[in-house]
Amino acid sequence: MKKLLLITDVDFWNGGAGHRVRIGALVSYLGDNTELYIAYIGIVSPMETPRIAELKATVIILDNEDILSPMKYGEKLAEKTKDIRLDAVIIEYIHLSYMLNFVNEDVTMLLDMHDIVSDRTEAFHKFNYGGIIHEMSAEDEFGIMDVYDHVMVLCEPDRKKLYDIIPGKVILCPHPNLVHRRLVRPKVNTITYIASEYLPNVDAIIHFMETAWPLVSAEKNIELHIYGNVCHPLMGRELPARVFLKGYAADINKVYDNADIIINPVRFGAGMKIKTLEALASTVPLVTTAHGARGLEQLAGKGLIIVDNTEDFAFEIQRLINDCLIRQRLVAEAGDFIEQNYGPEKCFAPLSDAIQL
Template sequence: MSLPKSRLLVIGCVWPEPNSSAAGSRILQLLEFFLAENYEITFVSTAARSEFAVDLEKMNIASQVIIMNHPSFDELLKKIRPDLVLFDRFMTEEQFGWRVDETCPDAVKILDTEDLHFLRKTRTEAYKKNISAESLYFDVDITKREIGSIYRCDLSLIISEVEMDLLQKEFKIAKNLLHYLPFLLETISYENKAKLPPFNERQNFISIGNFLHEPNWNAVLYLKEKIWPLIRQQLPNSNLEIYGAYPSQKVWNLNNEKEGFIVKGRARNAEYVMKNAKVCLAPIQFGAGLKGKLIQAMQCGTPSVTTSIGAEGIPGALDWNGFITNDPKEFAEKSVRLYSEEKLWKNSVENGFRIINSRFNKEAFQQDFSERLTDLVQNLNFYRQKNFIGKMLQHHQHRSTYFMAKFIEEKEKNKKTAG
C-alpha cells in the first residue's frame, strides 16, 4: 500500500510564462522540483490566464482561477487541505496568508521572493534621483511589507547570495527563516556544447527582456542612446536585435533599420534567437535578483557584456562570460572586441559554461532543498516557537486583513442585494 502524496498549493501572482520572463522560468523549476518529490500540486492565481502560460494540466498540475477577498478561497483550502503552501511573491502572502493560517494552521508556508521587490524598487528610485539605494530601503513601505511577509512564513527562498547577505546583515533576519535557492539548471555537457552554433555561424548582437519589467525598458533605451551608436561606428554592418515580451508602442518606436537597431518584440523561441546571436548586450542600470537573460546566454554559448547590477549574484568568484562594466564607452569597446575576436569569444563562452555547471547545478541544490524541507516539516513547531516576530506580525496582520476582507465581502453582498 503506497503512502498518500503530500499536497502543495501554489498561489501565483501570475500564471507561469517561462518564455516571457525569468520569474516564469523560476516558478516552473520549483513546480518540477515538487513533482519530482512526489507532491500533488494545485496552482491558483487571481490573474487572468495568459495564452503564453505553460499548460499546467499537461504537467499533471491542477489549476484554478481564484477571487481575492472572497470566502470561496477558504472552501478551496478545506477541499485541498495542503501540507505546504507556496506563495509566489510576497503580495500573494499578504492577500491569502491569513486565510491559510485560519483554515490550515499546520500547513508549512513558503515564500518564493523571486527577487527582493523592495530592493528592485528602491534601486529604481535611487537611479532616477541619483542617490544611494541604501538611503531609501529602510524607510519605504514596500520594505516593511516584504520583510513582514518573510517573517510570517516558515521559510523564504532567496535567489541571490547578495540578497541573502542583505537580509541577514542589514535586516538581522535569522538564517533559519531563509534558504538560498538560485536557478536550478541542468549541467552543460560536452555533447550539449558541440551542438551550439560556433563563432563563424553567428551574427548580430541581441538584447532580450520582458518589457513589463522597467529595468529592461531602461536598458534598451540606454543602448539606443548611449551605446549602440558607438558600436555602430566601429561595426557599420552589424545589427542589434531587440526581443522582449509585452512591448509597448514606445518600444516599437525605437526601431530603426538604417541604424541597425531592430525591434523584434516577443521571441517565439527565446533559446533559438539567443544561441544564434553572437553577443548579448545587457546594460542594466537597476534591478534585483538574478538576470535570466544572462543565465540563458551562458547556456546558449553566447558571451555577454553587462553592468555590475546585471551580473550581480551570478558568477561568484568565477570569470564572467564576457565583460562587466558600468561605463558606456568601455561597454561599447568591449562589445566590439567580443564580436570581432574569435579567441576572446571562445574563452568567454567557456567561462559561461563553468558558471552554469558550478554555480547552478540542479542536482546539488535540489538535494539540499529537499533535506531542508524534510527538517522543516518534521520540526515545524520548534521553528515557529523561535520566530516570535513572525507570530506577532501574524496576529496584527490577521486582524487588519480580516476586517478589511470582511468589509469588502459585505460590500459585494450589498451590491448584489441592491441590484
C-alpha cells in the same frame, strides 16, 4: 508524497518574462517530487487551457469570471482546498501574503522572493521611476517575511542581506538552467538583446542605443536584434541604423543560435537576472553590467564581461567582436560553471530539505 500548494497570480505557463520562467522551473521540480496544487488568482483564457493541462499539478482557478477582492479570493481558496491535507504552502510573491490567513496554521509556510521589494523600490526611486510599480518599505517587508517559516531567495547577495534580519529562515534556491553548447562563429554579425517590457529592461536598451551603440556600430557592419515584449514600448520610436525589433520569439533557442554576442545593459532593479543565467547556459558571449551580473560576480572575465561605464561597455563589445578566442574561452567557462552549479537538483536542494521531501 508531500502535498504542496503554490499560490500565485502569475500566468507562468505562458513563459517569456524571467519571473514566469522562474516559477515554471519551480513548478516543474515540485511536480516531479510532490503532489502539487496550484491556486491561481486571475482569469484564464481558453487559449491557455492546453498549456495548463500539461502541468504536473492540479490547478485551481479561484475565479474565472471576475476580479475579486483579496478577501473574496481568500474565501475561495479556503473553500476549494478545505479537503486537502497540505504539508506546505509557497506564496509567489510577498504581496499575496494575505492568503496565509486562509490556510491552516500547521503547514510549513514559504515565501518565494524573486526580488527584495524594498531594494527594488529604492532602485526605482534612484532612477526617478518612483511610484511606477508596487513599492514597500524595508521595515514592512522584513516584518512580513518574519511570519514565514522559510524565505526563498535567488542569489547570494540577497541571502547575505537577509541572513541576520530573519535568522534561520533564508534558503538560497537559484534558478536552474541546462547548458546548450554552441559553436562560436569566427565572425560576429549580430548582437542580441532579449527582454520583457519590464521598465528596467526598456530603460536599459534605450540607454544602450543612445550611448553605447553609436560607438559599437561606428566601424563595423554589425546589427542589433531586439527580441521579446521589450519591443512593444519601442515601436514608433526612431531607431538607430542597423537596429531591428524582432518581437516575441516562440523558439528562444533559435534566437541564441543566431546570436553572436548577448548584451544585458540593465542599470537598476533588484535580484538575480534570469536572462543573464539563460545567456550563460546558452553559451553565447555575454556583456552585462554589475547589476545584470548580481550574484554572479565571481564570473567577471571568466565566463562573462561585467562593465558599467558606457565607453567601456562599447569597448568590451568591440573587443569580443575582434577576438574569437576570447569569445570561445568565455562560453566554455560559462557552460562549465552553469553545469556545475545550476542543475535543478542542486538549486532546489535547500527547498527539498526545508519541506523534507
